[in-house]
Amino acid sequence: MRIRMKVALAVGVVILCIGAGTLALYHIEHLDWMDSVYLSVMSVTTVGYGDRAFKTLEGRVFASFWLLVSTLAVARAFLYLAEARIDKRHRKIAKWVLQRDLTVEDLFAADINQSGFISKSEFVIYKLKEMGKIGEKDILQICNQFNKLDICNTGKITLQDLWHSSSR
Known part of the structure; x- marks a missing residue:
């Protein structure tokens, strides 16, 4: 459920960036609403055909920060989408293994x-x-740690083993 929240939040931030860009283009660059939305989506998604650009100084200053934040937001959204797909695949494999x-x-x-x-x-x-979820290397490392703690070589870690290992 946590990954779904991350995806939803990231998509929300992308939509917010598109909205902020639309408002800025409408007010700063004096484009109509349709062109403002179009340029915002093209810029945020980094498609940008080059048919429209920021012309005013205020618009260019806004764009330099807005495009950086927006591009990072889109990248993060794609990262979370990929993470969600991988998590879903792992859960499917785990369910299959357990059944x-x-x-x-x-x-x-x-x-x-x-x-x-x-x-x-x-x-x-x-x-x-x-x-x-674990590999042979992980198991060997855990076994080595167990063997270091099992000072009496009984195959069990006892209180006596812990006292001996802490006094070293």
Whole structure:
């Protein structure tokens, strides 16, 4: 939902920029409303055919700031639109991975310690890897950190391990 708000806000800012440009062109450059809207849209979207331009000094000063802000607003709107599409694709993949039944191949792939069964933690790690949320490198870094904290080599982090690691 947060991405939708960002897209809506960015599109709103672009519309506001077009509106500000339209008003400025109408009042400063003395264009009619239709030409003001046309030039604003062409300028903000950076299409600009070159058939119209700012002629007054006040209009050019306004345009130098307005075009910078407007171009950045359009770029940000496109960035958020792309982010929304990517987020939607990730959610679709995650939903597919979570709804998919576990196969024999999945069981062998998820069985990290080759015990013939998978624990809840192995299942979670496997599903996170399938969703693309973590990779093998991430898992190795986490395991290395765990091994550093597991001073007694019990495969568990105990209070004693934490005391030993904090006294170093």
